[in-house]
Amino acid sequence: MKQEALKFFTDTHLTSIGLLIFFLFFVGVMLWIYRSSSTEIYRRMEQMPLKDGE
Amino acid sequence: MNTGTGSHIEKIFYDDDIVKKFVMATMIWGAAAFVFGLIIATQLAYWPLNTNWEWVSFGRLRPLHTNAAIFAFAGNAIFAGIYHSTQRLLKARMFSDALSKIHFWGWQLIIVSAAITLPLGYTQSKEYAELEWPIDIAITLIWVVFAINFFGTIKRRREKHMYVAIWFYIATIITVAVLHIVNSIEIPVGMLQSYPVYSGIQDALVQWWYGHNAVAFFLTTPFLGLMYYYVPKAANRPVYSYRLSIVHFWALVFIYIWAGPHHLLYTSLPEWAQTLGMIFSLMLWAPSWGGMINGLLTLKGSWHLLRTEPLIKFFVAALTFYGMSTFEGPLLSIKSVSALGHYTDWIIGHVHSGALGWNGMLTFGMIYFLVPRLWKTELYSKKLLENHFWISLTGVLLYYISLVVAGITQGMMWRAVDKDGALVYPDFIETVVRIVPLYWVRALGGLLFIIGFVMMCYNIYKTIKAAPKNQEPESVQVSRSGYDEKNEQPHRKLEGMGLTFSVLAFLAIAVGSVIEIYPTLSLHKYVNPANIVEPHTPLEIAGRDVYIKEGCYTCHSQQIRPIASEVLRYGPASTIEESMYDRPFQWGSKRTGPDLSRVGKKYPNLWHLNHMIDPRAVTPKSIMPNYPWLAEKNTDYLSLRKKLSVLKMLGVPYEDDVVANADIHAQKQAMEIAADLESNGAPKGLEKKEIVALIAYLQSLGQKGKK
Secondary structure, eight states, X not given: OHHHHTTTOSOTHHHHHHHXXXXXXXXXXXXXXXXXXXXXXXXXXXXXXXXXXX | OOOOOSSOEEEEOOOHHHHHHHHHHHHHHHHHHHHHHHHHHHHHHOGGGGTTOGGGSHHHHHHHHHHIIIIIIIHHHHHHHHHHHHHHHHTSOOSOHHHHHHHHHHHHHXXXXXXXXXXXXXXXXXXXXXXXXXXXXXXXXXXXXXXXXXXXXXXXXXXXXXXXXXXXXXXHHHHHHHHHHHHTOEEEEETTEEEEXXXXXXXXXXXXXXXXXXHHHHTTHHHHHHHHHHHHHHHTSOOSOHHHHHHHHHHHHHHHTTOGGGGGTTSSSOHHHHHHHHHHHHHTHHHHHHHXXXXXXXXXXXXXXXXXXXXXXXXXHHHXXXXXXXXXXXXXXXXXXXXXXXXXXXXXXHHHIIIIIIIIHHHHHHHHHHHHHHTTSOOSOHHHHHHHHHHHHHHHHHHHHHHHHHHHHHHHHHHOBOTTSOBSOOSHHHHHHHHHHHHHHHHHHHHHHHHHHHHHHHHHHHHHHHSOSSOOOOOEEEEOBSSOOXXXXXXXHHHTOHHHHHHHHHHHHHHHHHHHHHHHHSGGGTOOGGGOOOOOOHHHHHHHHHHHHTTGGGTOOOOOOSOHHXXXXXXXXXOTGGGTTOSSOOOOSBOSSOOOTTOTTTSOHHHHHHHHHOGGGTSTTOOOOOOGGGGTSBOOOTTHHHHHHHHHHTTOOOOHHHHHTHHXXXXXXXXXXXXXXXXXXXXXXXXXXXXXXXXXXHHHTXXXXXX
């Protein structure tokens, strides 16, 4: 199936680049949200629905 | 923008009137969507319910049911929730009361026009995008009004930080706009008819890129936003993990947009696009389950609330169905599972576990939460709410289980071959008769769901009736917050900037869309010049429009998959070239009846005439509706010149003479067919009737490549 799937791709390195972009983006998001300085802001953010005066 | 923050306290009024309006509209249109669903479900179990009345036949009502459920019921529900929660999360009244009202009334007008035009047969036949071009334009305008109102509110917000629910709303507004506009690029051929600019595999890919993302960005992301607001509200504790909600958001937005081609597995869509669709669908398992777990764990430590606040049961059920349907979706996207499940009722079961279980239950929970607060009173009866919950749940489960069993049963029967390699059930009707009892169970499930809904309507009616009259709007005290942080953190920079954030979300969905759709726009690369087909004759085009108008595609596919049992049953697998001029494509998504892509010349003309007037005359036990009006209504020959000129402009190779004299060519062919019918005993004068055009079209299917 892989051969068939890639039949129309002459640039197979495109798939590798695609994989790399997605993987790096995902790693980036994980690093971003787990930065130690983010703990406090998230603690405040998660309270927002509960502190709208109602 | 005023950047100061601080202790300055302002008194403002939220616009709750608009929320009340959307809540009421949700309930009214919900009733319509559910009742039409029950009617068409019963039509499948008991065909005489189709009557001989064209406006209530299955093919006309099925699009009405799906549009009412998605855009009227779910649509009004998300608007109610978004207008309510956005004002509170941003500490600001909606940007403009006038825009809110235009949005509300405009949307209701669109729904009413859908309810009128769909039963009359005005349809583009693209699922969930059936509405014709003037309504498409109206949807675009009203969506822009909504967007201005929403982003205007963001601009005027007093809370700098945007809670994750707001992110989900932003992604919804941007993506639905892109999906609707791209999928609706069409050329009008009449006041209420149009042909899409895309043809064949392009049209199929664009349509299912739209279709799947209607599920993703109309029935998932906005409801997730509501979930991230109302579940913490109802449980009175913050979401289990805010970090996980951010991963949930970005992963969904990045991945969902690619998943559309899983609706087209084993079709003539290029293999690479099918594989992309399948792989991205599988990836969706992770973020979807992350989100479900995040929602359910929010209730950790609050489970006792299920006794005192029974509306939380609806949220728990909704999240559980979200988990179930997002488990089943990727499963069905695996090619070998799709080979069994596609075109069967399994898909319908899957859709309803999402629509009734996830969207329905979450909406009901939200309405039970909102109404007492909006009308400043107590819910009339918690006992009735409990009963609603258990009856609905039983209904959804009966519905789901019966259709999954029906789908797998029929799928297995279609593919069964004996020791000599012949089909065990060569007559399609055998496989239909076997599952009709399950259609009754499904209708019962739907009925229970409606009974529960009626209980809710009564409960809500009594609640509002008992509410204090002549309520003055109450002000709330708010102060600006989040604007005074001296050392701006990177988080604040990104997550506090509405515009930048919106652009990033747009880029996330644009990447997948462009990479997937762009290559198919150069269709010629995939077309084999040796297999090019002849375009349809003018009469066949007229017949094709009848086929579309009657919604034949809701029960018949025109796409033979390269699967042994399928080739045995229907003939060689469909090719790209066979649908290369099809605007819109008619591949279908469900086989309540057999595939029709090679039905041409299989039966004599008279067989088709008898079959359309009374299907049981030629196929005993058939569940297809009668179409007696086709032998009474005249074919619209006059519009054919216009239709063919539009098709020629879009690239269909018609001779100038054929376009200029389309009606004359059509009438000539109609005379030949009518003469054949007459010589076999049919009444005189059928050449003017729609039935002859339809027969011409059906007889041409699969015949265009044979030269």
